[in-house]
Amino acid sequence: MNDSEQATVVSDGGEVGIVEYQDFVSGERFHFEAGGSIPELRLRYETYGHLNKAKDNAILICHALTGDHHCAGVYSLDERKTGWWNFMIGPGKPIDTSEYFVICSNALGGCQGSSGPGSINPETGKPYNLEFPKLTVRDMVRAQALLVDSLGIDRLHAVVGGSMGGMQTFQWAIDYPERVGRYIALACAARHNAQTIAFNDTGRQAIITDPGWQNGNYTADNGPDQGLAVARMMAHITYLSDVGMEHKFGRRRRASAKEHFDIEFEVESYLRYQGQSFVSRFDANSYLYLTKALDRFDLHDPESLDATLSAVTAPGLVVGFTSDWLYPPQGNRELVEALLRLGKDASYAELAMDYGHDSFLVRAPKLYDLMRRFLRR
Amino acid sequence: MHPKNPKKRQADFQIIARWVNEGERVLDLGCGRGVLLEYLKQTKGVYGVGVDIDFDKVLSCVKRGVPVYQGDANEVLAGFQDNAFDRVIFSRTVEQFDAPDATLREGLRVGKRATVGFVNHGFWKNRLNKALWGRRTINEVYPNPWYASMPANPFPVVEFEDYCKLKNIEIGNRVYLAGDWRSECSLFPNMLAGYAIYDLASSC
Numbered sequence: 001m002n003d004s005e006q007a008t009v010v011s012d013g014g015e016v017g018i019v020e021y022q023d024f025v026s027g028e029r030f031h032f033e034a035g036g037s038i039p040e041l042r043l044r045y046e047t048y049g050h051l052n053k054a055k056d057n058a059i060l061i062c063h064a065l066t067g068d069h070h071c072a073g074v075y076s077l078d079e080r081k082t083g084w085w086n087f088m089i090g091p092g093k094p095i096d097t098s099e100y101f102v103i104c105s106n107a108l109g110g111c112q113g114s115s116g117p118g119s120i121n122p123e124t125g126k127p128y129n130l131e132f133p134k135l136t137v138r139d140m141v142r143a144q145a146l147l148v149d150s151l152g153i154d155r156l157h158a159v160v161g162g163s164m165g166g167m168q169t170f171q172w173a174i175d176y177p178e179r180v181g182r183y184i185a186l187a188c189a190a191r192h193n194a195q196t197i198a199f200n201d202t203g204r205q206a207i208i209t210d211p212g213w214q215n216g217n218y219t220a221d222n223g224p225d226q227g228l229a230v231a232r233m234m235a236h237i238t239y240l241s242d243v244g245m246e247h248k249f250g251r252r253r254r255a256s257a258k259e260h261f262d263i264e265f266e267v268e269s270y271l272r273y274q275g276q277s278f279v280s281r282f283d284a285n286s287y288l289y290l291t292k293a294l295d296r297f298d299l300h301d302p303e304s305l306d307a308t309l310s311a312v313t314a315p316g317l318v319v320g321f322t323s324d325w326l327y328p329p330q331g332n333r334e335l336v337e338a339l340l341r342l343g344k345d346a347s348y349a350e351l352a353m354d355y356g357h358d359s360f361l362v363r364a365p366k367l368y369d370l371m372r373r374f375l376r377r
Numbered sequence: 378m379h380p381k382n383p384k385k386r387q388a389d390f391q392i393i394a395r396w397v398n399e400g401e402r403v404l405d406l407g408c409g410r411g412v413l414l415e416y417l418k419q420t421k422g423v424y425g426v427g428v429d430i431d432f433d434k435v436l437s438c439v440k441r442g443v444p445v446y447q448g449d450a451n452e453v454l455a456g457f458q459d460n461a462f463d464r465v466i467f468s469r470t471v472e473q474f475d476a477p478d479a480t481l482r483e484g485l486r487v488g489k490r491a492t493v494g495f496v497n498h499g500f501w502k503n504r505l506n507k508a509l510w511g512r513r514t515i516n517e518v519y520p521n522p523w524y525a526s527m528p529a530n531p532f533p534v535v536e537f538e539d540y541c542k543l544k545n546i547e548i549g550n551r552v553y554l555a556g557d558w559r560s561e562c563s564l565f566p567n568m569l570a571g572y573a574i575y576d577l578a579s580s581c
Contacts, residue, residue, distance in 0.1 A: 333446075340426055340444070344444075347438070352432075373439050377440070
C-alpha cells in the first residue's frame with residue numbers, strides 16, 4: 001500500500017469522523033493450521049456505523065499485506081491522514097456507514113496491535129519473534145471469525161478485501177459459507193505465481209541478511225531497518241505500473257544531488273521515502289510471516305481450484321485491474337471462471353486504471369458504482 | 378447496437394423463453410445490460426451468466442443481480458468444459474465476431490444447444506435501401522453511421538441456413554419475425570423476415 005496516496009483528505013461524501021480502535025482479546029489458546037499455538041489471541045479493530053437489531057448489516061473489511069485496522073476516519077481533529085480506505089467508507093460512500101456496520105481488524109501476524117511475532121508472549125513475558133507459529137491466511141480468517149463471534153454477529157452482510165484482503169475474503173467464503181452474505185475480492189489471486197514468490201523472497205532475503213535481524217531477535221532500536229526498507233522499496237515497485245510511474249516521476253531530477261550516488265531522480269527519492277516511512281510503522285518479522293503466508297496460500301491445493309471453491313455459496317464479485325501485474329487480471333478471472341463452471345453466482349469486472357496493483361486504493365467512480373450496487377443487490 | 382425501441386429490443390425474449398426449459402443453465406454472450414437473463418430468471422428460473430466486454434453494461438448486470446463476466450466471448454468459452462451450459466445465447470452478436478464459425482461452434486461445444494438471433498439483411502427494406510440509394514442501412518437497430526459503428530459482418534437468413542447445412546449444425550426450431558419484429562412470418566423469409574431466431578444443436 002502506498003503511503004503518499006493517502007496523505008490528502010478529500011471528501012466524496014460524509015465522513016466517519018473521529019474513530020477509536022478497540023482490542024479483542026480471547027483468553028483461549030489459539031491453534032494454528034500448520035501446528036503450534038499461542039496462549040491468547042489479540043486483534044486490534046475498528047468499527048464504523050451501527051449494528052442493527054437483527055445484527056445482519058455488518059461488513060467485514062480485510063486489509064492488504066501492509067495495511068491495518070484503521071481504514072476510515074481520523075484519530076484526532078488535527079490529523080490530516082485518514083484511514084487507508086476513507087474514500088470508500090463513510091456515510092453516503094460506497095460502503096455506506098449509515099446503512100452498514102463496518103468492521104476492520106489488523107490481521108493476525110500483523111504488527112499494529114494484533115497478535116504477531118512482535119507481540120509479547122504472556123507465558124514468557126518476551127516477544128514471540130520466530131517462536132510465533134507458522135501463519136496461514138486461514139489462520140487470519142479464523143481469528144477474524146472469533147472477533148465477529150464476540151460482536152454477536154452470526155452472518156456478515158458482506159466480506160470485502162483487496163490483495164491479501166481478497167485472499168482472506170475468498171477464505172471466508174470457503175470456510176464459513178453460512179456466515180457470508182456476499183463477498184467482493186479486488187486485485188486478488190488464487191495463488192502466487194513464481195514471479196510473485198520471487199519478489200517476496202528477495203524482500204525476505206533483504207531482511208534476513210541484514211545483520212540487524214539477528215535471527216529475528218532484534219530490539220526496537222536495533223532492527224533490520226535497512227533490509228526492511230529495501231524490501232519495501234522493491235515491493236512498492238510491484239504495486240505500481242510502468243505507465244503510472246512514468247506519469248508520476250518520468251526522469252525528473254533533483255537539483256540537490258552532489259555525490260555520484262546521492263538521490264538524483266525523483267523516483268529514487270520517492271522510493272527511499274517509502275522505505276524509510278515503512279520502517280517506522282512495520283515490523284520486519286511480521287513482514288516475513290505475512291509474505292510467507294501469502295506465498296503458501298493456494299486455492300488449487302489440495303485437489304483443484306474447482307474442488308476448493310465448491311464450498312462457496314455466497315454471491316461474489318471479483319474485480320481485476322488492467323495494469324496490475326502483481327495479481328494480474330488473468331488470476332482474478334481464473335477465480336470467477338472456476339466459480340461459474342461450478343454454477344455459482346459470481347461476477348467479474350475489470351477496470352482500466354494505470355495504478356497497477358494499488359489501483360483498488362485509488363479513487364475511481366466506476367469502482368464506487370460497482371461496489372455500491374453489488375452490496376445493495 | 379441495440380435498437381432504441383424497447384419493444385424491438387426485446388422482440389426475441391418470448392421466443393427464446395419458449396425454447397428454454399425451467400431451471401436451465403444459460404450463458405448469454407454479449408448480454409448487454411442483462412435484461413434477457415433477468416427475464417429468463419424471472420420466467421424460467423434459469424441459472425444465467427452474462428458475458429459482455431463493456432464495463433457499463435457489466436455494471437448494469439450487477440445492479441440487476443445477474444452474474445456477469447466482463448471479457449471476450451471467445452476467451453470465456455475456452456474456460457468452460459463441454460456441455461457446461463444447457464444453452465448458449467447469441468443475440469445480435471454473431472455478426473460482430475472476428476471468426477463467427479469458430480465462436481459459434483465453441484458455443485455449441487460449451488452449450489448443449491445454442492440460440493442465435495440476428496437482423497436479416499435480406500429483408501426487402503434493407504435491399505431496397507441499398508439498391509435505391511446505394512447506402513448502408515440505418516434504422517432503429519443500426520442507428521449509427523458507419524464511422525460510429527463496430528465492425529459488423531451482416532448476413533441474410535439464407536446464408537445462415539446454408540452455413541448450418543454446411544457445418545452439420547442441426548436447426549431444431551426457427552422463428553422468423555416480420556418487419557415489425559412482432560408477428561411471425563413464414564413465407565419467403567429471406568425477403569420478408571426482419572429478424573430471425575434459431576435454436577441449434579450440434580449434430581455430431
